[in-house]
Amino acid sequence: MLELKNIVKIYQGGTVNETCLFDGFSLSIPENQFVCVVGSNGSGKTSLLNIICGSVPIDEGQILVGGENITRMPEHRRHERIGRVYQDPARGTCPSMTILENMSMADNKGKPFNLLPCVNRKKTEEYRAMLAQLGLGLEDKMGVRVGNLSGGQRQAMALLMSTMTPIEFLILDEHTAALDPKTAEIIMQLTGRIVAQKKLTTIMVTHNLRYAVEYGDRVLMMHQGKTVFDRAGEEKRGVTTETLLGLFNEISVECGN
Numbered sequence: 001m002l003e004l005k006n007i008v009k010i011y012q013g014g015t016v017n018e019t020c021l022f023d024g025f026s027l028s029i030p031e032n033q034f035v036c037v038v039g040s041n042g043s044g045k046t047s048l049l050n051i052i053c054g055s056v057p058i059d060e061g062q063i064l065v066g067g068e069n070i071t072r073m074p075e076h077r078r079h080e081r082i083g084r085v086y087q088d089p090a091r092g093t094c095p096s097m098t099i100l101e102n103m104s105m106a107d108n109k110g111k112p113f114n115l116l117p118c119v120n121r122k123k124t125e126e127y128r129a130m131l132a133q134l135g136l137g138l139e140d141k142m143g144v145r146v147g148n149l150s151g152g153q154r155q156a157m158a159l160l161m162s163t164m165t166p167i168e169f170l171i172l173d174e175h176t177a178a179l180d181p182k183t184a185e186i187i188m189q190l191t192g193r194i195v196a197q198k199k200l201t202t203i204m205v206t207h208n209l210r211y212a213v214e215y216g217d218r219v220l221m222m223h224q225g226k227t228v229f230d231r232a233g234e235e236k237r238g239v240t241t242e243t244l245l246g247l248f249n250e251i252s253v254e255c256g257n
Helices: 045-053 099-107 121-132 151-162 181-198 209-214 233-237 241-254
Strands: 002-011 019-029 034-039 060-065 082-085 169-173 201-205 218-223 226-232
Touching (some): 019 045, 034 045, 034 209, 045 082, 045 169, 099 121, 209 241, 218 233, 218 241, 226 233
Parallel strands (some): 082 169
């Protein structure tokens, strides 16, 4: 279980631009739950992910994983347990390295490299089989530099690579936002399949309300660092895009937009 307890996060503290985004924010996510997070720009969605991953420190509160306090754990240590896919397809792969080299790097996540070769060519066929499941023809391009691939191909690789080693959490930060509609659909179908197969606890931030409705078993809406809507299980299955859009519009009117 992931628990955020009484989180306080202040940006630009002590200046005229001081902003308190989270003030006593708490959230619990049970093991194997797939949570979709929606909300307007500035609502705290990406900050929430950054706090969980350790790239943004908190001012007060606790972050617990399975009861273990990881609040002061450095980012690189947390990433031994977390897989993350970013909005920008370029962030999850190394463009100057080949597909085989990228796969090998991901497969060795958290392991000591020493002076041994990174690429274990005995595993080439294993990687090829993994890539074949994507249905994008990448299994026939093992020697191609990743920088020569399309954004959708790179994002599919980033998703696959982030889940190659055992992880406790999968973090998806608007991972379809930079893709065309057809490719976004492919990546979302792949996401649903990987999460189900590996039984991953997943947090997906998205601006696509349909994805938030169709995928996962819990949906949260955030606004100004607070949870304003939270439905899981049977209640979540009754949520529609119209429900979420109506709440968006209601909040927008209240904010004077």
